[in-house]
Every structure is written in structure tokens, then in C-alpha cells.
Amino acid sequence: MRNKPLLRSLVPREVGALATGAGEPAYRGGQLVDWVFAHGALAWDEMTNLPASLRTGLAAAWDLSALEPAAREVSSDGTRKFLFRLRDGQTIESVIIPMAEHATFCLSTQVGCAMACRFCATARGGLIRNLEAGEIVEQVLRLRHDLATDPVSGHGDRGENIVFMGMGEPLDNWPDLARSLDVMLDPDGLALSRRRIQISTSGPREGLQKLLAAAPGVGLTLSLGGVDDVSRRKLMPVPGRTPVAEAVGLAADYARAAGRRATVAWVLIAGRTDGVDQAEALARLMAGGPFKVNLIPFNALDDDDLVRPDRTACEAFQAVLTAAGIPVFIRDSGGRDIAAACGQLRRRRLST
Numbered sequence: 001m002r003n004k005p006l007l008r009s010l011v012p013r014e015v016g017a018l019a020t021g022a023g024e025p026a027y028r029g030g031q032l033v034d035w036v037f038a039h040g041a042l043a044w045d046e047m048t049n050l051p052a053s054l055r056t057g058l059a060a061a062w063d064l065s066a067l068e069p070a071a072r073e074v075s076s077d078g079t080r081k082f083l084f085r086l087r088d089g090q091t092i093e094s095v096i097i098p099m100a101e102h103a104t105f106c107l108s109t110q111v112g113c114a115m116a117c118r119f120c121a122t123a124r125g126g127l128i129r130n131l132e133a134g135e136i137v138e139q140v141l142r143l144r145h146d147l148a149t150d151p152v153s154g155h156g157d158r159g160e161n162i163v164f165m166g167m168g169e170p171l172d173n174w175p176d177l178a179r180s181l182d183v184m185l186d187p188d189g190l191a192l193s194r195r196r197i198q199i200s201t202s203g204p205r206e207g208l209q210k211l212l213a214a215a216p217g218v219g220l221t222l223s224l225g226g227v228d229d230v231s232r233r234k235l236m237p238v239p240g241r242t243p244v245a246e247a248v249g250l251a252a253d254y255a256r257a258a259g260r261r262a263t264v265a266w267v268l269i270a271g272r273t274d275g276v277d278q279a280e281a282l283a284r285l286m287a288g289g290p291f292k293v294n295l296i297p298f299n300a301l302d303d304d305d306l307v308r309p310d311r312t313a314c315e316a317f318q319a320v321l322t323a324a325g326i327p328v329f330i331r332d333s334g335g336r337d338i339a340a341a342c343g344q345l346r347r348r349r350l351s352t
């Protein structure tokens with residue numbers, strides 16, 4: 001049986017129009033929009049102030065939910081990792097990372113990924129399909145529900161930051177990513193600030209150009225993996241087709257247009273990307289640009305010989321960039337005891 005279209009793939013204005021289109025007064029449209037986005041209703045019968053006839057009519061034409069919880073793991077550091085089963089049986093991951101004052105939600109934009117980065121578990125199975133906008137938006141609502149029912153003590157209540165850093169290359173799913181951003185930024189949608197949303201990309205030329213043209217004002221993180229095209233292609237074969245200089249140039253253009261620094265993410269792998277010579281080359285590439293750098297010590301995968309560098313090597317790399325006047329941070333991804341690196345939980349489940 002084919003799925004019905006997903007209601008949350010519509011923007012709030014379109015959702016409201018469904019009620020008025022069914023002959024209901026305008027205020028019913030507002031009530032429906034509130035249920036769908038602000039309350040994040042996951043079942044039609046939650047919408048208690050809407051007439052049953054309207055709910056029945058909508059339910060006949062639209063699916064309200066597309067994600068079913070399949071696994072939830074909590075790390076000793078508080079990171080929560082979720083596996084969601086989609087309507088076609090595929091699975092995706094989402095993560096809650098508790099921070100001092102807020103929670104960070106890490107979202108997926110594709111089932112699998114075509115980018116084949118060596119340091120990433122998601123890369124191993126290839127791309128299966130793009131997520132629909134409603135599947136992206138529902139991840140936020142599911143994670144909000146989880147925090148509401150099981151608050152993380154001491155993480156503050158300043159809402160959530162969103163990072164598109166889960167499975168998939170977000171800019172390869174531009175139409176649905178853009179639509180999900182419309183929903184997230186709409187005051188009648190998820191009412192999130194653009195300052196609190198970050199797109200993490202491996203930097204495909206076409207995707208960066210679309211982002212630049214759309215100018216959504218959200219943050220941009222460019223994952224680099226190499227300072228020249230030859231070394232980058234060894235770790236990131238598909239993204240390596242966009243020359244480093246061009247990807248960095250487009251990211252800089254976007255950062256200037258958005259009025260906020262772009263982040264360059266650099267995975268530190270022992271003996272491959274953690275050399276002082278590479279730190280110096282990276283500093284030259286970043287010099288004078290609107291960038292900050294996040295250094296991410298590699299999380300070991302179970303089918304590769306790549307190794308995480310020790311802390312001293314990470315700090316030596318950082319020191320070179322700091323000396324060059326570039327803002328640089330070491331970011332350890334949380335939840336190492338629950339396979340929180342992108343794609344690891346799904347891969348483990350697929351192989352058992």
C-alpha cells in the first residue's frame with residue numbers, strides 16, 4: 001500500500017489552508033497548525049478541540065507521523081541516540097546531546113549517504129533515499145517529546161540547537177532540506193532562530209551554490225578532511241570532486257552573506273590528518289577568512305584501521321592554528337560508549 005503524503009512536509013500556511021479548504025472557519029486552521037507544529041501531535045485523536053469530521057477527513061488523505069521509535073540508547077555522558085523506523089522499513093538515526101544550557105539535536109537528512117567518507121559509518125551502506133521534509137521535521141518533535149517526558153537534569157531549558165550532522169549529505173537533498181528549514185524558522189512552525197541551526201556539509205559545489213542563492217541565514221559547517229585535492233580525495237572520495245579551494249571559497253561567500261563565521265570541521269586521524277605540517281597548511285588556507293575550526297578526534301569504526309590520535313597530538317595541531325590567530329576548538333563527539341558517531345547504531349542493528 002502506498003503511503004499517504006506526509007502532513008508535516010507542508011509549511012504552516014499550507015496546513016492551515018487544509019482546514020479552511022474543508023469548509024472550516026479560519027481559526028480552525030490556526031488550531032490545526034498549533035497541533036501539527038507547536039504541540040507536535042503524533043496521533044489525530046490528540047487534537048481534541050478539532051471537530052471529529054475534520055480529523056477523519058484529514059486522516060483519510062494525510063499521514064500525521066512517519067517515524068516509529070526502534071531503539072533508544074543513553075550514554076554515560078547523557079547523550080541519547082535514537083533509531084527511527086520509517087514507513088518503508090528503512091531506519092535513520094537522531095541524537096540528543098545535552099549541553100550546559102540547552103540540548104543539541106543532531107538530525108539526519110538521508111537514509112544512508114552517497115559520499116563514501118572513510119571515517120564515517122553511514123558511508124558504508126551507500127545512499128538509499130532522501131528523507132522527506134516531514135521526516136526531517138518529525139525528528140525534532142520526537143526528540144522534544146523525549147526531553148519533555150524524561151528531562152536531562154542540569155542541561156538548562158533554553159530549547160534546542162539543531163545540527164544537520166546525522167546521516168546523509170544535507171545539501172544533496174536540497175528541496176526537502178529547504179522546506180524543513182522553512183518549517184523550522186516559521187513562527188507558526190517550530191519557531192526556531194536561524195542562529196541556532198547549523199548545516200554540516202561535505203561541500204558539494206551544486207549544493208553550496210543553492211544554499212548561497214537561498215541565503216537562509218543558518219550556520220554552515222564545511223567538513224574538509226584534507227587541505228589539497230589529492231589528500232582530501234583519499235578520505236572523502238566523492239566530496240573530493242569539488243576542489244578544496246572552490247568549496248572553501250563558496251563557504252566563505254556564504255559566511256559573509258549570512259554575517260556569521262562558517263565552521264570548518266577537521267577530523268583528526270592519527271598519522272593521516274594530525275600532522276603539524278597539515279595544521280600549518282590548514283592555517284594558510286583559513287588565513288583571513290570568515291572561519292573558525294572544529295577539530296574532531298576520530299571515533300574508531302570496527303572495520304577500518306584508522307586510529308584516533310592521542311590528546312597531545314590534538315593539542316599540538318590546535319596550537320598551530322591558535323598561533324595563526326584562527327579560532328579553533330577540539331570537539332569530542334559525545335556518546336562514544338553507545339556508538340554515537342554518525343551511522344554506527346544503524347549499522348550495528350543492520351548487522352545483527
Ligand code: SF4
Nearest residue numbers: 113115117120123168
Ligand atoms: S561524513 Fe557525512 S557526508 Fe561523509 S559519508 Fe558520512 S554522512 Fe555522508
